[in-house]
Amino acid sequence: MTDVTIGAEAPALDPALIDRLTRRVAGSASGRTVPTTAPFTGAPLAEFPACTSADVEAAFARARKAQRAWAAKPARERAAPFLRFHDLVLDRQSEILDIIQWETGKARRHAFEEVYDAAAGTLYYARHAARLLRSARTPGAMPMATRAYVRRRPKGAVSVITPWNYPLALPVGDAIPALVAGNAVVAKPDTQTALSALWAIDLAVEAGLPEDLWIPVVGEPADVGDALVDGADYVAFTGSSASGAAIARRASEQLTGCSAELGGKNPMVVCADAAVDWTVEGAIRACFSNAGQLCIAMERLYVHDRIYDEFVPKFAAAVRDMTLNARFDFSADMGSLTYQRQLDRVVKHVEDARDKGATILAGGQARPDLGPMFHEPTVLSDVAPTMAACAEETFGPVVSVYRYTDEDEVIERCNDTDYGLNASVWTRDLARGRRIAERIDAGTVNINEGYGSAWASYGAPMGGTKRSGLERRHGPEGLLRYTEAQTIASQHYVGLGGTPGMSGETLARALTLGGRLMKRFRIR
Template sequence: MAPAVRPSEAPMLDPALISRLIRRVAAASGASATTTSAPFTGKPLAELPQSSAADVAGAFARARAAQAAWAARTPRERAAPFERFHDLVLDRQREILDIVQWETGKARRHAFEEVYDAAGGTLYYARHAPAMLRRRRTPGAVPGATRTYVHHRPKGVVSVITPWNYPLTLPVSDAVPALIAGNAVVAKPDTQTALTALWAIDLLVEAGLPEDLWIPVLGEPAEIGDALIDHADHVAFTGSSAVGAHIAQRAAARLVGCSAELGGKNPAIVCADADLDRTVDGVLRACFSSSGQLCVSMERIYVHDAIHDDFAGRLVAAVRDMTLNAEFDFTADMGSLTYRRQLDRVTAHVEDARAKGADVLVGGRPRPDIGPLFYEPTLLAGVTADMDACDDETFGPVAALHRFGDEDEAVERANATGYGLNASIWTRDVARGRRLAERIRSGTVNINEGYGATWASYGAPIGGMKRSGLGRRHGVEGLLRYTEPQAIASQHVVGIAGPPGMDAETLAKALTLGARLMKRFRIR
């Protein structure tokens, strides 16, 4: 590893800013509070109010009252604040970059990915959602006599429950389409990274979003989790597969929709013809962005026998040269983990693999000399099925290298998991890469990129197969999940039962002839 750089003595967050943001939290006066700490230093960061189940119920009542007038606006009118939000995010990026780094411990370059995404994803929906929500004509029951269209009604109030690893990207990417579709949102960000979500809400209100349309609550799942599901008209969740299954079951019992992006144990396939320089750089980012605390990061790397040793040597050297620090600039290649429990999990996975015979090619140890939650980016070899790091999601800066002999083997091993969130394929032959991609059971597959190509293609849906989730965010699917499609048809000239006086047998013959003619002339 590059020489350690000790944490900066950067100023802590402005207390006035923190005070302004936490006033947005729906929490009763005198309610319990919790203190978050900065991953870079371990020192206290902010004291945040905690909501009760009653506070959640009150938030939904306020949101429902505000939602009716919001839904009455046209989609284009609703989109206007979001275009302004795009500009404000970019203009105020230094402020939010500091908040994200203080709360997550990630490197500034990875915090910037969230800024870019929050702006870009919001602009996509601000520009395209009005067309997606427009009335859609569809063929009627009787050509020329039945006029039918589909109208998209907002669900009502949506629960958006998001984790700590991408505290700007995830709340914004779920709440923005819900709001533009005409809903209100009650959101529960993770308490550790709540200031980031509160900043986004505050900024969107500054951009023109009416108050009470995006209301945050904070608290432990045991206290407010069920209330967030029981009052919602739709639940959007990002987190673990186990929790996602519980939420989906509880929502289903109420016949309420649920969309969930869950865990992943994502594979990268490096073909024999891959451009090694480009692939090493791309795989490095795919494995270690945000210290590997990324649902779509790569934890399994399958490399063709013909280039395995060359590729492994280059990748190990690149990992060894990575810069780790806690600076509030763009010098770090990787930052800190966010929670002590993540450090413990990463350490346990590596030590279990080491004890059972895996080789640690590079990394493999904590770095308390840099900060309390730093862990070196780590590559393993010889990982076998009896090791925790083989099939369990590590969610940290650890990836395992594997060999493969032919494409069929690579596809079979890539698919040999209960997860199916993301994958990547590295080859000079893009057409071949696409053929391989279509064989991978994964919601997204990137060719010659790890995760950014699919994630930032905002017109394309992203999400998981198998235990990695249900539903999709982004694209038209990510918007219409928050609506109820309503079919409206009007009948003209002649009724469905035929002209007055026509008997049933004659009607049946006329309809039979009509069906044959409509097929012949492709009217249907």
């Protein structure tokens, strides 16, 4: 692993840009501010107004006022700014790549995944929203006599609460479909990575989104969390399973809808016929993208007995050869962790496994020589159920490898978890891959890929089962969750009560006969 620290070539963030972005925060009634530091160096990075519940309430008031005019526009007009937003993201990628790296410490190649996702996911909704939101005819109560259609109405003001690990992709991915659907958004990004979300909001306004439709607040969950749920007509949350459950409970008290993408302990199955070299390369990305701080990353690797002794040594050697550095170029295979608490958790899981008899095949050490929060990508074997790394989500650059012999056995082991977010199957036999995939309890399963195939299929839903989440982002579901279905039906020619003077008995006989005929002739 390459030992390279930040040099003089590191691009400094423009103070004028930081000032412009921080001014977008809703404001702070308390006058307090909260600082952030750069994971690469520990040096001060930015300072934001610390919002209060009163600031959140004021943001919702502004958002609701702006939303009324926005909702009255046709869907194609609402989508137009985001067609321009797509181009601006790609055109200005160097600027946002620097911001993401300074805020998160991730490698530039992983920061670029966010840029691509923000652009491509936006384009999907900008292209398809008008069709997905179009009113649709539906069979009425009485053929010919009843005409019914369903229209989609925006929820109103939506809370979008996003974490620090993907600070551009997640705020954009949740807020933009809400906006295109006709809602306003009050957004709460993680404080550490708020600049990335503020950059996206600033760019959307430049692209033509009216002010006050996407309002950011910054603050500690204890200060603003309840107000973000209580003031919203819908809550979109990404984060831990514990926090998601707490938000869902509070939202349910007000009968407010919510979606949540939460944690995962994702399995990867390497079949006996997998292409070894291709699978090794794919496993590197599946396990160590964003230093493993990815809810859909692989943390459990099940390798068939017939291929285990070839695959695992090659995989461990490739992990040992990974390049770690804090450069602002594409030379690093992996960057830094973002928070001290994440580094502490990684160290705890690795030390616990080592102390209880696990074997470290690669990595295993923090790397303060590279930066305050670097940790080597780590591969463990001989991991037992008593070890934290076995069942708990690490959310860091640690993967455990296990040997298996039977398809039914590996599926049972994949499903032996409270989580069900993502999974991965590697095989030359696509039919086998699909058969295994369909038996795994996960919201998405990738074949011969770790996570990107399902995630970047923007027309398909993305989300988890069990304690990994509620509802879905992406696809039609990712847009329609922000709407209320309204049915409008009109009656013509014949009333549902029959013709004037018709008795109840006659009406019952007529409806009975009509029901039988409609079934026979497949009218219903």
